[in-house]
Structure formats: structure tokens, C-alpha cells
Amino acid sequence: xxxxxxxxxxxxxxxxxxxxxxxxxxxxxxxxxxxxxxxxxxxxxxxxxxxxxxxxxxxxxxxxxxxxxxxxxxxxxxxxxxxxxxxxxxxxxxxxxxxxxxxxxxxxxxxxxxxxxxxxxxxxxxxxxxxxxxxxxxxxxxxxxxxxxxxxxxxxxxxxxxxxxxxxxxxxxxxxxxxxxxxxxxxxxxxxxxxxxxxxxxxxxxxxxxxxxxxxxxxxxxxxxxxxxxxxxxxxxxxxxxxxxxxxxxxxxxxxxxxxxxxxxxxxxxxxxxxxxxxxxxxxxxxxxxxxxxxxxxxxxxxxxxxxxxxxxxxxxxxxxxxxxxxxxxxxxxxxxxxxxxxxxxxxxxxxxxxxxxxxxxxxxxxxxxxxxxxxxxxxxxxxx
Ligand code: NAD
Ligand code: ZN
Numbered sequence: 001x002x003x004x005x006x007x008x009x010x011x012x013x014x015x016x017x018x019x020x021x022x023x024x025x026x027x028x029x030x031x032x033x034x035x036x037x038x039x040x041x042x043x044x045x046x047x048x049x050x051x052x053x054x055x056x057x058x059x060x061x062x063x064x065x066x067x068x069x070x071x072x073x074x075x076x077x078x079x080x081x082x083x084x085x086x087x088x089x090x091x092x093x094x095x096x097x098x099x100x101x102x103x104x105x106x107x108x109x110x111x112x113x114x115x116x117x118x119x120x121x122x123x124x125x126x127x128x129x130x131x132x133x134x135x136x137x138x139x140x141x142x143x144x145x146x147x148x149x150x151x152x153x154x155x156x157x158x159x160x161x162x163x164x165x166x167x168x169x170x171x172x173x174x175x176x177x178x179x180x181x182x183x184x185x186x187x188x189x190x191x192x193x194x195x196x197x198x199x200x201x202x203x204x205x206x207x208x209x210x211x212x213x214x215x216x217x218x219x220x221x222x223x224x225x226x227x228x229x230x231x232x233x234x235x236x237x238x239x240x241x242x243x244x245x246x247x248x249x250x251x252x253x254x255x256x257x258x259x260x261x262x263x264x265x266x267x268x269x270x271x272x273x274x275x276x277x278x279x280x281x282x283x284x285x286x287x288x289x290x291x292x293x294x295x296x297x298x299x300x301x302x303x304x305x306x307x308x309x310x311x312x313x314x315x316x317x318x319x320x321x322x323x324x325x326x327x328x329x330x331x332x333x334x335x336x337x338x339x340x341x342x343x344x345x346x347x348x349x350x351x352x353x354x355x356x357x358x359x360x361x362x363x364x365x366x367x368x369x370x371x372x373x374x375x376x377x378x379x380x381x382x383x384x385x
Pocket of ligand 1: 039040041042043044162163166185186187188189190191209210211212215230255256257258259260261262281282298299300301302324325326327374
């Protein structure tokens with residue numbers, strides 16, 4: 001089959017001779033991919049920031065597909081179903097899954113102490129091949145994969161596998177109260193959705209910070225946010241203090257993660273020398289721009305083993321810090337309702353559509369943020385077969 005093949009940092013190929021996946025366990029399904037997406041999280045892999053990303057892996061954790069085969073224990077999914085597949089691989093029955101912490105399943109990546117199981121996310125994420133391919137093996141097939149509701153736009157369906165619930169959870173983790181000022185760092189797909197959903201929780205003011213003018217412009221239109229370029233500020237923290245009567249924001253959301261820019265020191269230690277797990281500049285800005293007693297929501301990804309963090313500010317300001325991988329399955333019913341009732345049309349963020357064969361170009365453009373790209377969609381050759 002045709003599939004993305006990781007050859008090392010900044011080197012990926014579309015290979016035509018990859019073996020098709022097979023059922024390995026009675027609870028597996030095989031899915032023929034109809035759409036997949038590239039995520040900001042894939043860029044951390046592409047840039048070589050995620051430990052144990054092995055040559056030969058196929059990435060891709062945001063995909064929809066047609067069920068082609070099911071294992072003998074699969075009861076709910078049927079051959080022919082068109083499903084959206086949440087990025088978390090979850091067993092559905094461990095204590096964490098029972099608490100709806102589907103991003104923290106205890107079984108899907110049992111040897112890891114922190115990280116759950118994810119499609120196409122290095123051996124750090126369990127070593128499962130992902131959906132930037134024609135076919136994928138989907139474990140625990142009855143737990144998370146969900147039949148796409150009748151009448152839903154297929155591009156909205158694939159966005160439900162990650163960014164839509166992720167943006168929502170970013171806002172939810174912020175514990176936003178009516179009238180709150182919410183600052184979102186990062187105007188990528190996740191930050192844009194977090195900013196848009198902040199209003200759903202009653203925010204009174206939503207401010208987005210990034211360095212890419214085209215994304216700031218998009219944030220104004222799509223998320224109805226004030227949007228500012230940190231390259232035009234002496235110090236983003238001072239700027240945000242001034243913008244909030246020197247109190248600080250009620251809630252800050254880090255929707256950037258370990259691939260941040262904005263600090264030479266963080267870049268050298270985090271991305272150059274790999275002395276820490278990437279660049280934590282957005283997190284520092286979030287901690288220093290939030291009010292005393294405020295909440296910082298971390299949705300941007302940071303990997304093992306650790307980052308330098310401003311502990312003294314967190315402690316002395318009395319901050320609450322909440323982070324997690326999105327629990328996609330928990331949020332799906334609510335997100336489906338928001339889309340079907342027209343309150344949000346997330347496909348507006350899909351700016352580029354590539355045939356799967358052109359995946360190297362898609363990664364390069366998304367990594368370098370060329371051509372005003374926001375979210376790239378991949379279409380495999382057998383999408384409609
Ligand atoms: P993206 O690369 O498209 O967007 C990141 C944006 O951050 C870019 O526009 C970039 O210019 C901006 N940026 C860089 N440094 C900044 C700084 N210091 N301050 C403000 N903005 C800055 O990525 P995305 O797809 O939107 O993903 C964003 C983050 O969310 C990534 O870390 C990704 O791994 C993470 N993510 C988390 C989950 C989860 O479940 N927790 C799910 C999906 C994605
Ligand atoms: Zn993702």
C-alpha cells in the first residue's frame with residue numbers, strides 16, 4: 001500500500017510498497033483511510049523532538065476510514081461502516097478509561113509511565129502505525145471509533161478525531177468563568193479552536209498571540225479574538241499585563257507546546273542541544289501573564305523527559321496548572337452536536353488538500369508555514385474505492 005515513511009528528522013517519503021496491516025488481535029479492525037490530517041503534533045516528530053521515533057514508522061493520528069475487516073471479538077463495528085477514529089488508543093476498561101481519561105489509558109501503552117497510546121506517534125506513544133496511509137490497524141475497535149453521523153461533512157468528521165475536541169478541552173481545562181479574559185498562545189488549528197470555544201464558556205475577552213500575521217488575521221475572523229504579534233512587542237508579558245490593567249489574564253492557554261519560538265535560550269537548549277524536551281517559551285509567557293490565582297491550561301504538547309519551568313512564579317502566584325492529551329471519545333457527543341447544529345463549522349480551518357503521494361510537500365509547507373497554511377488534509381488514492 002501507499003503510506004508515509006519516516007526516514008529521519010525532516011525526511012519523509014510516500015512509499016508504495018509498504019505491507020498492508022493485518023488483524024493481530026481479536027479486537028482489531030482494519031480501516032481503509034478516506035481522509036487524514038497532519039497535526040502540529042506531527043511536526044514535533046518531523047523535527048526530531050520526540051524520543052524513540054523510529055525510521056520506518058508511519059505517522060498520522062487524525063483519520064477517517066471505511067472498516068474493511070474486523071477481528072472475532074469486535075461486536076459493534078461492522079465491515080463497511082465509515083468511522084472517525086479518535087487519536088487516543090484506549091482499552092475502554094482500565095481505571096483511567098472508566099474515568100473517561102481516554103488519553104491516559106493504562107493498557108494501550110503499558111510500558112510508558114506518562115504517555116498514553118496514540119496512532120503514529122513514535123514508540124514513545126506505543127509504536128502504533130498511523131493513518132497517513134491507505135490502511136491502518138485499529139486496536140480496541142469497539143471502544144473509540146465512531147460511525148460518522150448521517151449528513152456530516154467528511155472534512156468536519158476528520159477534524160473531530162483531534163483538533164475540535166482538543167481546542168474545546170483547552171478552553172475547558174482553563175475553568176473559564178463568565179466575563180473572564182482568556183489569552184491563547186498559538187494561532188494554529190488548536191489555538192484557533194481553543195479561542196473560538198473560549199466564548200462558549202462565557203469568556204468576556206479573548207486575546208490570541210502568535211508571530212504569523214496570516215494566522216492572527218484568521219483568529220480575528222474565525223475566533224472573533226483580538227490578535228497580536230509577539231514580534232512587535234518588546235516583551236509579550238509586559239504587553240499582556242498592560243492590556244489587563246496590570247492584573248494579568250484570568251486564564252492563559254498554551255496552544256504551542258515544545259516547538260515554540262521566541263527565546264534564543266530555549267531554542268538552543270531545547271531544540272538545538274536537546275538538553276530539555278523542546279522550547280517552553282509559550283508556557284513561560286502563560287505563567288507570567290496570568291493573574292495571581294489564575295489558571296494555565298497546557299494543551300500544547302511537551303514530551304518526556306522534562307522542561308525548565310518557572311516554578312517560583314507558579315508557587316508564589318498561587319497558580320493552577322492543568323494539562324492533558326485531549327480525551328476525544330469523552331467529548332465527541334458534545335462536539336458532534338455543536339457541528340450538526342451549526343454552532344461551529346471547523347472545516348473552515350482546512351486550507352490545503354494534498355493527495356497522499358505529495359505528503360513530503362505537505363509536511364514541508366506545514367513545518368515552514370508557507371502559503372498561509374493552517375491545516376493540511378491528505379487524500380489517499382483509494383479514498384473512494
Ligand atoms: P501549529 O504548528 O500549526 O501551530 C503552532 C502555532 O504556535 C504557530 O502558529 C506558531 O507560529 C505559534 N507559536 C510559536 N511560538 C509561539 C510563542 N512563543 N507564542 C505564541 N505562539 C507561538 O500546531 P497546532 O496543530 O495548532 O498544534 C499546537 C500544539 O497543540 C502542538 O504542540 C500540538 O502538539 C498540540 N496538540 C495537543 C493535543 C492534545 O491533545 N493535548 C492535540 C493536538 C495537538
Ligand atoms: Zn493531532
